[in-house]
Amino acid sequence: LLKMDFLGLRNLTVISDALDHIEATTGERVESESIPLDDERTYKMLSEGDSDGVFQLDSAGMKALVRQLRPDRFDDIVALLALYRPGPMKAELHTEYARLKHGRSKVTLLHEDLGEFLEPTYGILVYQEQVLQIAQKVAGFSLGEADMLRRAIGKKKRSEMEAQKAKFLSGVVECGYDEAFGTQLWDLIEGFADYAFNKSHSAGYGLVSYQTAWLKANYPVEYMAALLTSVKNNKDRLPLYLNECRRMGITVLQPDVNESQTDFTPVGDDIRFGLSAVHGVGEGVVEAIVDARTEEGKFTDFRDFCQKVDSSALNKKVLEALVLSGAFEGIGHTRRGLLEAYEPIVNGIIDEKRQRAAGQESLFGFGEEEGGVDLDDGITIGEVEFDKGDLLTYERQFLGLYVSDHPLYGLERLLDSVADATCADLRERKDGASVRVAGVLHTLVKKFTKKGDAYLVATLEDLTGSVEVVFWPRIYQVAHEILVEDSVLVVTARLESQDESVKLTANEVTELDTSEYRGAPVVVHFAEQQCTEDALSRLRAVLGEHPGQVPVQLHVQPTEAVDAEGEPVAARRFRLGDDLRVERRPGLFASLKAAFGPEVVEDTRVRSFRDEAPERRW
Numbered sequence: 349l350l351k352m353d354f355l356g357l358r359n360l361t362v363i364s365d366a367l368d369h370i371e372a373t374t375g376e377r378v379e380s381e382s383i384p385l386d387d388e389r390t391y392k393m394l395s396e397g398d399s400d401g402v403f404q405l406d407s408a409g410m411k412a413l414v415r416q417l418r419p420d421r422f423d424d425i426v427a428l429l430a431l432y433r434p435g436p437m438k439a440e441l442h443t444e445y446a447r448l449k450h451g452r453s454k455v456t457l458l459h460e461d462l463g464e465f466l467e468p469t470y471g472i473l474v475y476q477e478q479v480l481q482i483a484q485k486v487a488g489f490s491l492g493e494a495d496m497l498r499r500a501i502g503k504k505k506r507s508e509m510e511a512q513k514a515k516f517l518s519g520v521v522e523c524g525y526d527e528a529f530g531t532q533l534w535d536l537i538e539g540f541a542d543y544a545f546n547k548s549h550s551a552g553y554g555l556v557s558y559q560t561a562w563l564k565a566n567y568p569v570e571y572m573a574a575l576l577t578s579v580k581n582n583k584d585r586l587p588l589y590l591n592e593c594r595r596m597g598i599t600v601l602q603p604d605v606n607e608s609q610t611d612f613t614p615v616g617d618d619i620r621f622g623l624s625a626v627h628g629v630g631e632g633v634v635e636a637i638v639d640a641r642t643e644e645g646k647f648t649d650f651r652d653f654c655q656k657v658d659s660s661a662l663n664k665k666v667l668e669a670l671v672l673s674g675a676f677e678g679i680g681h682t683r684r685g686l687l688e689a690y691e692p693i694v695n696g697i698i699d700e701k702r703q704r705a706a707g708q709e710s711l712f713g714f715g716e717e718e719g720g721v722d723l724d725d726g727i728t729i730g731e732v733e734f735d736k737g738d739l740l741t742y743e744r745q746f747l748g749l750y751v752s753d754h755p756l757y758g759l760e761r762l763l764d765s766v767a768d769a770t771c772a773d774l775r776e777r778k779d780g781a782s783v784r785v786a787g788v789l790h791t792l793v794k795k796f797t798k799k800g801d802a803y804l805v806a807t808l809e810d811l812t813g814s815v816e817v818v819f820w821p822r823i824y825q826v827a828h829e830i831l832v833e834d835s836v837l838v839v840t841a842r843l844e845s846q847d848e849s850v851k852l853t854a855n856e857v858t859e860l861d862t863s864e865y866r867g868a869p870v871v872v873h874f875a876e877q878q879c880t881e882d883a884l885s886r887l888r889a890v891l892g893e894h895p896g897q898v899p900v901q902l903h904v905q906p907t908e909a910v911d912a913e914g915e916p917v918a919a920r921r922f923r924l925g926d927d928l929r930v931e932r933r934p935g936l937f938a939s940l941k942a943a944f945g946p947e948v949v950e951d952t953r954v955r956s957f958r959d960e961a962p963e964r965r966w
Contacts, residue, residue, distance in 0.1 A: 358578050359403040359556055365574035366563045369614050373570060383562050385422045390558070393565040394419055400592045401575050403560045404429055404553055408773050417446040423468060424449070426547065426554040430474050435543025441472055448472070458532055459525070461486065473540045475547035476501060486533065487519030501537070501544045509538060568596055569614045576600070577611040580625045584813050587749050588772045591811045593619065602674040602743070602751050605653060606646045610634050627746050628669035636661045649679050650686060650729065654697040662694050672742040674752065683739065685730035693727055737834065744790070755788045755834065756811055759862055763787070763810060766838050766860065772812035774852075779845040785852070786810060786838045786860060789831065797821060804831055808839060808852070816851040817841060823854050830859040861932075869899040869923075870930060872940065873948050876907045883944070888928065890939050896931025900924045 363380055371377045397415035399405040405414055405425075410432055419425055431442040447453040448470035455471040457463055465481045466473065473479070476498045483494040497516070500508035513534060520530030563571040572593050579585035593600050599618045601607075603626055607615060610631060611622040623634040640647075640656040647653040653676070654662055670676065671686050734742070740750050756763065767786040769777065777783060787810035795803055801821035808817045817839055819831060830837065838860055841852035872887065891900060902924060906917040930936055940948055 357403075357556065359560055362571075362574045362578045363556070363559055363563065365577060365611075366567065366571045369570035369573055370567050373614050380559055383559050385558060387562055387565065390562045390565045391418075391420050394425075394561055399561065401560070401564060401572065401589055403557045405557055405561070408776055413442055413446065416443065417449060422554065422558060425558055426550045427469055427474055429553050429557065430545040430547070430550040433543060433545065436474075439543070441474075441543075445470060445472055445474075458536070459486075459529055462533075473536060474545070475550070476544050477547045479537055479540065479544075482533070482537075483516070483519075486523060486525060487516050487530075488523050489516075489519060501541045509541065569598055569617060569619060572596070572598055573612045573614045573619045576619065577622065580611065580622065583748055584772075584775075587809070587811070587813045590749065590751070594811075600751060602677070602747075603670070604678040605637055605670065605675050606641060606678055608675070609638065621747065621751060623670075623675070625747065626669050626673045626675070627748065628665050633661045633666050647679055650676055650681055650690065651693060651697070653679070654694055659698055659701055662698060664691070667694065669746045673746040674739075674743065681729055682731055682733040683742065684732050684734045688732075689727055689729045693729075754811065755836070759836070760811065762860070762862065767810075770812040771808070771810050771815045774815055774843060774850045775845070775848075777843050777845070777850075779843065781843045782840065782855075783843050783852070784838060784840045785815065787814070787836070789835050789837055790833055792831070792833055801825075802828075804828075806831070808837065817854055818851065819854045819857065823857060827857045830857065836860045836862050869901045870932060870936070871901045871903050871921075872944075873903045873905065874944075875905050878944075879904060886943055890936075890943055891924075891928045891930055893939065894930045894933065894936040896929055898930050898932045899926075900928050900930055 367378055367380065393399075394402070394405070394414050395418040397411045399411050399414055405411070405428070410428070413428065413432060417424060417428065419428070427445060428442070431437070431445055436442055444453060448455055455467070457466060457471055462482065465478050465485070469475075469478070479501055480491075480494040480498045483489040483497050484491065489497065497509075497512055500512065516534055517527060517530045520533065521527050560571070572589065575589055576586065576593075579589060590600055600612075601615065601618050601620045603621045603623050605623075607620050608623045609620070610624045612625070613620050613622065623629055623637065624631050636658045640658070644656045647656060667690055668687065671681075671683055671690065674683060676686055677683070733739070736753070740753060740755065743752060744750055763786045767784050769783045769785055771785065771787065774783065774785070785808060787808045789806050789808055791807040793805045795805060797803060803821045803824050804819040806817055806819070807814050809815075819827065824831065836859070838858050839852065839854050840856040841854045844851050844853060874883070887902075902922045904920045904922070906919060908917055
């Protein structure tokens, strides 16, 4: 009987969806079989290590190897997949292949007759098929005999290999080669048994890898939309690929009742968040929304939305999820304003729909030509909005991550300088490894040991994903003041890896000062009468002794509390020139206080993204 093994790959669906997106946006159908294997843009992208989201090539180690290899042909990708495995990597064959390709190592062959089979892989034995060919050429094996040797190598059956050793060596001599050469060649083949791989398997995977790379390089919006859809329920991968979109210059827009489809979809040069990815909104509700706007036109406001969609889509849980995820902002409603007003509007419209379904007319007698309910219910939807911190909190609650903004945007360089791993990297680290990760803290749960000692379990999130961190009593007792919601921290921890999950046990935690990166200024306070030419000259001199990137502002307090008409006199604040930017260090504050008094300086330090920088408020 024929045994067939079918392997399902999510990436094949990604390719199919991306091709559908390309047809929808360009009107042209690209078939995966017609994708050229010599596309310069694709190889340039891979050579730069830009392979996040590319099948089999998006791990940190593989990206480093791809940058080192700089592939320029399909065979390089096939070889990469065969060599990036524990056996070849232990022998450092993966890096040796890269060195040989670029002439940093010299290609050597046991015999010139092996060049026909080994020159394509720079003298390295990479595939089982090469052993089969060499056995035929050098030892006179038939195809069947060579295949038996290949099977023994592939299954690492050393007993079978030993049985064939004498036959192989005698065959080498019969074919006119030295026995010493045969022994050397056999030793090479025997060592190859530790990492043997068949080229057909590697080539099949390599084709999928190349096709995903080609799509990312040539149709980035369409490909990333398909990729995001494939991981929409994966809390580890979705943030990683959203961050990759941002790095590529692709904006991922929040959900919109007029624009979103079920899944992530291209919208021009942007990608629109799919409605089905909103927590609490099922695909049946999404179908009702899409059908309503398709049949009756786009929604003009919230009342029009309620009038057009089926009543099954108007339950409280669904509407709150849509409101707080920002799905109604596109039709002119703020999240807080709509959240405070939607319930009586919905209740009134549902009552009217029930009456119409029962064949009744409203008290005011709708005309058939109106085809709807009375939209003038006297309820005003306010324009007030939540502050930025609350907006992001709700966004994360209902979308699973930050979309319109992120607490760590603008801090990438700072995070890279203090951390040795990202959340996405942790799965590739060994169990028990010590890592240092930086990110924003949220979802804090305080617990107690059997002895009654308090400890904390929280989530640390960076731009690539998130990880659970346990702060046991020893750490929690000394660091509880900074272990608060939305604080930006650097955590040194022990990695615990089990199956597909990872978590951290904190050994050390420090708060990250993000003030300089968030533009929070140093504020110097002067009374109005203090602003003399001499004082300003001395201020300039002190600031000039501490050059840096932090802006400085001069806050001038008026002498009189009220003016001649009895109106309060407001303080004035001046932003000093960029040539007077400073470094935020204790020496600066000591110098200012020594020159002008202890109350003269204010350090507007930013501890989290909720501490809005004063400069941004003005």
